[in-house]
Amino acid sequence: MKKIIEVKNLSKSYKNLKAIDDLSFDVYEGEILGLLGPNGSGKSTTINSILNLLEFEKGTIKIFGKIMKPDAYDIKRDIGVIFQEVAVFEELTVYENIDYFCGLYVSDKLLRKSYVEDAINLVGLKEFTKFYPKQLSGGLLRRLNIACGIAHKPKLIFLDEPTVAVDPQSRNNILDGIKKLRDDGATIVYTTHYMEEVEMICDRIIILDKGKILAEGTTDELKSLAKLEEKITLEVKKISSKVVDEIKTFKTVDSVIQNGNNLVITYKKGKDNLGELTSFLHSKKVTYSKIFSERPTLNDVFLELTGKDLRD
């Protein structure tokens, strides 16, 4: 597979704080790479360093096989960036904003017109082209922000937390758009601290914490890193501690935590656990109002790796 980005030994610190610590990774053509990590883990700094917006102390960055420099305009021409903050002109309408930013890449007017219209359709802002940013809701504003970054049909797209504080409808619209961009052939680097999003759209994931890579791989590969495999939550009115103790002795059970009416049982291995449990409870005449089983999430993986939650 062709390497689109090669990052080698990247280091960057703010004053005494190490933001990125000897980071190396590659991004391959046509994939959506998720950079996952809590706030302050170095996701944005990594992107800004790759783009040469920031000075970094150490490391080399190659994009499309060439060294990235602030004036590497031939590289920049094929990159699209969507920042965390909305970066548009308050004084320009939706259409004008997209046209302005697209115009920095595409001089041909006719071509640009069709590009701008494509972008508007992609993010679903067709009815809002004459609106000013002030008149848009938060979600629509985010969509505009994305349209401004991708209108010139870049081969490589960076998205830095594009869904922060966005309503569910706009979020789905945005995520669908990103997948469509990938399907059209773009390579995408996507940072977020929402693991559900990563699970939904990313082909490959890098988990960052304190400027270091904790883990790297597909969703399934990462999940296999977690020791637990299944989590069953049981809502019971009454259960004796003797029964609980008995559950603890099951071969595959890792831990049992009683939390008010809830009983959370985690399993190291996952085969027929639910069936085994229900028949056991039946035999003990324990009645329950709710029972459900979950596969581990990336949050559990993160918890496993760092001992802390992703979002705090």
Place this chain on the structure above:
Amino acid sequence: MTVFKTFWKVVKRYKGTIIGFTLMLVIFGSINMSSNDVTSSFKETKPDIIIVNNDNTILADGLVSYFKENANIIDVKNTERAIDDAIFYRDASYVIYIPDGYEDNILNGGNGNIEIKSSGDYTSNLAEMLLTRYIKAIKVLSKEYSDKTTLLSKVNNALDENSKVELTTKINTTELSRLSRYYNFASYTLIAVILFIICLVLSSFNKETTRKRIVVSSMDYKKHNKYILIASSLYSIFVVILYTILAFIIFGSLTFTERGLLYILNTFIFSFVALCMALFISTLVKNKEAVSGIVNVVALSQAFLCGAFIPVVWLPESVIKIAHVLPAYWYINTNDFLAELEVLSFTNLKPIWINMLILIIFAIIFIILNNIASRKKMVL
């Protein structure tokens, strides 16, 4: 107390603006505009003049020393450029060029061939009167006295007349007019500082989102309004006290004489009008960015049209008529009246009480307008 906290935050954030306006007040409000000293006897106005003497003779020197006596000689570089600048900027209002051959010309019965430059204002008229009188005298007397020194002393003697002048005013007008000027200027900074801060505080409360949050929050809306009013009033009082303390530092005990207290009372009432105006404006204007523009226009228009910057006596009639609809006019009118009133008594002060009443009416009008405007907004 979120209201008080927010207030304090805004005050702290914009302390630069408050300090800036206060500095302006101290600088421009306390500058001694009239160079007149404290007087109980009459003091003549001396014109500012420049003399260029190109005739090195006894009579030319005599003319120069006469003007040294009767006018202020301004020292400028001896270039035409410097002299022209001095005339334009009224550093000097009159220039006398004594030409080579002045003495000979006078002794032969001429006018001395003097050339002059004049700014055209009334002090230049006075300078010209002095010069004319001198030339006439020396022309007449030169017929009688051939000795130049005698001639000069006879001329000086003839012109050295000092008629008896009686000055009727008894109050110290100079100090009072300075104090008046200070308070007049304060009308500008007071409006600016009160409007600016209160509008910023209220616009942050009025922001659509915060507005909703407050309405649904456990805090009683009426109570909230009451707190805003209290905080705004406290802030206005604080500004008036600050200005009074500054007045005391600049003018000393004059600040707290009977007259001085009337100035303070007037300022206090005016600050109340400014407060009501601020509440009204902040109801009208939601946009924070627009606040500084509107505050500047409101404050500057009153300052220019009502006499805070330029004394009312210098303003055109038509402008004074317009100024009647602005509260600052009535405030400044009281200050000017106080500066000239000879004897204080309740009946003498009647115009002041009327002015104050008008100010209070202004405040009431702003309150009513504010109520109408905010009710309209609720419906929207």
Place this chain on the structure above:
Amino acid sequence: MFIHNFKYSLKVLFRNKSLIFWTFIFPILLGTFFHMAFKDIENNETFHAFDIAVVNSPYYENNTIFKKAINEASKESDNKLFNVKVVNKKDASKMLENKEITGYLEFSNSDVNIIINDNGIYETILKFFVDEVNSNKKIIENTVNEEISKGNLDYQMVISNVMEKLNETVEFKNISRSNLSYTMIEYYTLIAMAALYGGAISMYIINKNMPNMSSVGKRNSTAPIPKSTLLLSGLLASLVVQITGLILLFIYTIFILKIDYNSNIWLIALLAVVGSLAGLSLGCIIGTILKTNENAKSGILIAVTMFLSFLSGMMGITMKYVIDKNIPILNMINPAAMITDGFYALYYYGFESRYIFNILSLIVFSLIMLLISSISLRRQKYDSI
């Protein structure tokens, strides 16, 4: 690309309400206030015949010299000094108290008393008038004595000769320059202020191209275009907007306020363009060398502009003169003073060296500021954004 960015920069700037308010509308409002407040000042300072009273008494009736002099001085003519009313003492003092008259004269047996209420120019002129009559009396006495001692006994003849001489008008050759209206300076400083306020426009452009100042700046920095192209086209747009603002201000001051620039329109235009350039460069330097947020930067720009305008005479023209006279170097490095002085030079002296000097200093000032800005921009690497 240059044109694309230029066109959109124009759009953005013209649609920015607060920029347009401060650079277009505010100077016009301020000019209107100036006009209303200063309209009458110079007229008030020229001499007008003033009102006096004389207390009616036999002493006055019998004082033929004074009576004649007062009649002469209150006669309708170019040299008219005052309007006079002969009234009783009570009325005179009431009129004085009500400020209807500058003062009144009261004659006694041998003397005349001047009663006034204030120190001032008209009071001084009134006293001067009385002094002059007394002086003339003295001159006549002197002359008569001298003539008699010389053996000329026809003193009636002598007196009428002297009187005639004293009443002759003496004319001096007035070589003043014309155009002495000093309030014009106020409008010139206003234009200087507006020109420097234009710095807010260029600063806006700078901020929109610096990744550490705005998110748009970040986005622009990822575009495949040299920053210099973006900045140059943006600043050109800024200059166009600034000059548009000044043109409006000129139209307003010339046609509505009737301000006299006394010069060729092209010389005024040249000064306006160079002044705008100075404003632009001021905005650039504040925008680039200060490391603070957008609001603080515009606050600083406004404060600097106001201070420079203050030094060039906006809050009292004397300030400019005092600095010109005593610390000229200060106004030579002050762009507001250069602009003001350029207009002053055109108005008062016409097109000559002083105007040219101001134009050149403005150009030098702008180039230095732009040079420093571009060096500081080039050196800027972003450690954090």
